[in-house]
Amino acid sequence: MSGCVNNGNNRENGVNPNMFSGSDTERIRAAVEAAKGTINKVVIPPVNTNGTNIWLLDSAILLPGNMTIILDNCTLQLSDKCRDNMFRSENVGVGVTDPEWVSNISIIGIGDVILKGADNPRATGDGNRTLVLSKEPGRVSYGSDAGKEGIKQKGDWRNIMILMAYVDGFKLKNVNIKQAHAWAVSFERTLNADISDITFDCPEMQIVNGKEVFIANRDGIDLRHGCKNFRINNISGTTGDDFIALSILGLSSENKEGGTVNSTMVTSRHWRGSEDDTENIVISNISCNALTRGVAIRANSTAGIRNVFIDGLTWGGRYNAILAGGKGYGDPSLPGRINNIHAMNITGNGLSLIHIEEAIANSCFMNGIYRGTGEHMVIYNIDKSAVKNVVFENFVHIKPK
Incomplete structure (x- = not known):
């Protein structure tokens, strides 16, 4: 106490x-x-009275509604003992199966603010990753807890640095996020959010005790079930996976209940209809090196993602600047359930500029510059006839010499 x-x-x-x-x-x-x-309001200053300039966290800071955290030129880091989030809305966690809504949570940085993962993290990666001490074939990720008897050997939602769920009104501004243990920032059933001026330094490899180790699932920003009315602006940096991902996945998974550590979601993965669709998302001024995609949009079965507006995406990586319709590891999205995806001013390399894997509808992509070596600026994993009313305008392929 x-x-x-x-x-x-x-x-x-x-x-x-x-x-x-x-x-x-x-x-x-x-x-x-x-x-x-x-x-x-809480103000975390740069100087800690314990004599250091770092605030070292062993477990999550739980944020109630109507709370503003001011980060004043400070560094917060997860300790090597921590197997938890850095910040989480206080309404969700282990044992919470029916969360209550909270409103108006803000995390605001002033000056140079660093939010950093552990130097030697106990666990990393998503809920399908088995912890290992060195990289090996299969779905694995580093964790110092690897092989320890009686300790969970897979990742879960506790590996997310900032986790908000059932929040109406959220702001995150002006922070630099380094070495996240999985997704850096994730939202579940969150409404009316403003995310801006964020940098990520989260590549897939990290030096731990002088050795390079593999950290899986280092997305930047993830929007899961039921996220609506988001403004995401001026985000840059490096991630080892998708930079921004909009996903409604896992609808047919075995462990769908919330409040357990059997998933990368802290709330239920049940899809309850249109309230769990994701919609009205504005993404602008994105500059990133993301190993997989710049913006990835995925949904299973009857779940819907719609009214996504992207203006200004400069991406470098392995696959595509935009994945417009992906199924992840689940059932394909029903035709038209992903719709009204509108993107303009897109630059990237990789295998293609745009990748379409599901039957999206009523969408437009304009002003694209593809700088990769692939043959096609847009590639499809489905029959093109399944895509309805999708327009591409003013795309240019500048092949590298």
Whole structure:
């Protein structure tokens, strides 16, 4: 239990964790609790009164509704003991099967803010990854917990750095995210979000104890079931997987219930109809090196993703700037359930500029520059006749010499 100390901090500007005693995690949690229902603001400063310039977290900081976290030129890092998120909305977690909605959570950076994964993470990768100490064939990812008896040997949602679910009103601004343990930022059933001025430094390889190890599933931003009304602007950097992914997957999986550690989603993977569709997503000013895709849009079966607007995507990587309709490992999306995907001002290399894997509809792609060596700027994994009312205009292929 952290106690309060008097070091002269002014609460009018926000509750400062240096006002409390205990571990870094305990002091930040105490600051959140003190601010809750009063000033509703916590300011994490650059200098930690323990004598360091790093705030080292052993477990997640749980954020209630109506809470603003100001990160003032500070560095937060997950400790080597941590097998948890860095920030999570307080309404979800282990044992929570029917979450209540919360509103208005903000994480705002001032100046140079770094959010960093562990130097030697206990677990990485998504829920299908088995932990290993060195890379080997199959669906694996590094974790120092690998081979330890009685400890979970696969990844899960705790490997996500920032996880928000059942939140109406969220802001994330001006932070630099490094060495995430899987997806850097993930949303489930979140409405009215504004994400801007974020950089990622999350390549697929990381040096741990002098050895290069493989970290799987290092996406940048993921929108899962039921995300609506998002503005994603001015995002840049490097990721070892998709840079931005919109996904409604796992509808036929065995472990669909929420509140367990058997999935990369903390909430249920059941699809409950249109409320769990993803729609009204605006993505702009993206500059990235992402190993797989710049923007990936995937849905299974009857789930829908629609009204996605992309303006300004500069991408370098292995596959495609945009995956417009992908099925992941599940059943294909029904024709037209992914619709109204509109993208313009796209530049990239890879195998193609655009990849279409499912029967999308009523979509438009304009002003594309393909700089790769592939034969086609747009490739299809389905019969083209299954795609309805999709227009491509002003695409140019500039082959590298």
